[in-house]
Amino acid sequence: MRAKKTSGTPVKVRKRRWTKDDTELTLLSVPTLIWYLIFSYLPMFGIIIAFKQYKLAPGGHGFIYNLFHSDWAGFSNFEYFFSSNSFTMLLRNTILYNIVFIIISATVAVGGALMLSNMINKKGSKIYQTMMFLPYFMSWVVISYFVYALLTPEKGLMNGLITALGGDPVMWYQEAKYWPFILVLLNTWKGMGYGMVMYLASITGIDPALYEAAVMDGATKTQQMRHITLPGIKPVFVMMLILDCGKIFNSDFGLFYQVTGQIPASLYETVSTFDTFIYKAMQSTAPIGQTAAASFFQAICSCGTILFANWVVSKIDNENRII
Structure with a gap:
């Protein structure tokens, strides 16, 4: 024990000891720790590629040897990425699509969770919840085939309906103006089930006594939902x-990339993002240092935005911040 001096009498502070619970919790966390070390922290070594002019050294050496013996490029890889003609377009598409995705997905998920939680038939609510959650488990590769079956110019279902109603077929994969709506619709459809489950779990955790008290006070369903x-x-x-x-x-x-048919030239300006740009750059003859610089820029910006969002929340509602 040790004494801690205060303004009044000294208070004895008991030194905390390692307990059996600490051992059990540590052992439980070991697999997760190993997973993060291997797949999250160890690959961070590759950040150095963004600052190197990576070249293969003569003699058939391995990747690590070539990396350390490549010349330092400084920030030239970043300068090339920022000064490229596609940077502004990629930045615009990535940010705007994600802002729309966040707003619409959150609205649909909260609205769907509120509707399902207020259904009287709980069995029907479970069925609807399962049906809405199923698309979340589908791969985008599978979904891309369904989209192609709907939008293919020759025998697609959409063009079949349009021609049956007297209209002209639409060349969907050559008309860029339709794809922002298609991508937003597909993203919302695929992810709304997961979001609703999260909010439904929160609604289930609310004390039922609060609703009972509200009913006794004469609160309507709208007032219960609001308050x-x-x-x-x-x-x-x-x-x-x-x-x-x-x-x-x-x-x-x-x-x-998959849903748009690997981004044809007609859709490049509309649907290209940082991720698709990096993937295509890795398949081309572009230096690996430039693609690594683009990926590193993404990581830094993502870290900055989540810290900024958490800071804004801490100023508005400090209790709900993450960090």
Whole structure:
């Protein structure tokens, strides 16, 4: 024991000892720690590639040897990326798509969770919840085939309906103006089930006594939702919003690359994002240092946005911040 001096009498502070619970919790965390070390922290060594002019050294050496014996490029890889003709377009598409995704997905998820939680038939609510959650498990590759079956110019279902109604077929994969709406619709459809489950779990955790007291006071369903349900799911909503802000400089590669048919030239200006640009650059003859610089820029911006969002939340509502 040790004594801690205060303004009054000294207070004895008991030194904390390692307990059996600490050992058990540590052992439980070891697999997760190993996973993060291997797949999250160890690959961070590759950040050095963004500052190197990577070249293969003669003699058939391995990647690590070539990396250390390559010349330092400083920030020239970043300068090339920032000065490229595609940077402004990629930045615009990535940010704007993600802002729209966050707003619409959050609105649909919260609205769907509120509707399902207020259904009288709970069995029907479970069925609807399962049906809405199923698209989340589907791969974008599978979804891309369904989209192609709908939009293919020759025998697609959409063009079949349009021609049956007397209209002219639409060349969907050559008309860029339709794809922002298609991508937003598909992203919302695929992710709304996961979001609703998160909010439904929060609604289930609200004390039923609050609703009983509100009914006794004569509160309507709208008033119960406004004064009980929405404040009850507010912590989860803020947490999801902060995490989504951390992804604002990233995009769902499968959505933008697979669904659009690997981004044809006619859609390049409309659907290209940082992720698709990096993937195509890796397949081309572009130096690996330039693609690494673009990826590193994404990581830095994502870290900055999530910290900024958390800081804004701490100023508005300090109790619901993450960090």
